[in-house]
Amino acid sequence: MKQFTAMTLSVFSFFCLLLALEPRAYGYVDPGSGFVAIQTLASVAAACGFFFRSRIARLFGKDKQEQEPIPATAEKGNTRTAA
Template identity: 40%
Template sequence: MTLKLRYFAVTCAIAFTLSVACEHRAYAYVDPGSGLLLLQSLSALFTGALFFCRKRLKSLITRSTVKETRSEANSE
């Protein structure tokens, strides 16, 4: 397992190094609104993840009350 992970890490490092070493000028224009689009996309991703995992997050924040379930069982 660690050997595969090591090969993957080395492959990613080589690919990144080659992409930086072989960089060419783009002569392109980047729209100023592109940063806001990226920010909006990241916030939507974060909000969607919170919405998807809301039950698990709620169970981490709130405590389960075992005493209430025992008192309900005794009253019936």
């Protein structure tokens, strides 16, 4: 356990020093870059909502069993529908 703690601390210290000793880049950042980041986060949130939509529906109390059944317009065995 001590060895794992020492290794984790040394890796963390290395990354802190790496960030602290980085020289400035003085680079140009496009003003639209922030909007691209916001758009990316929004699309990831929408994808997660779509992927977990059934769980979200259950969270708000909408189960598949609680929905009203669709009324049948044709009798059993009759494939024709009235026009």
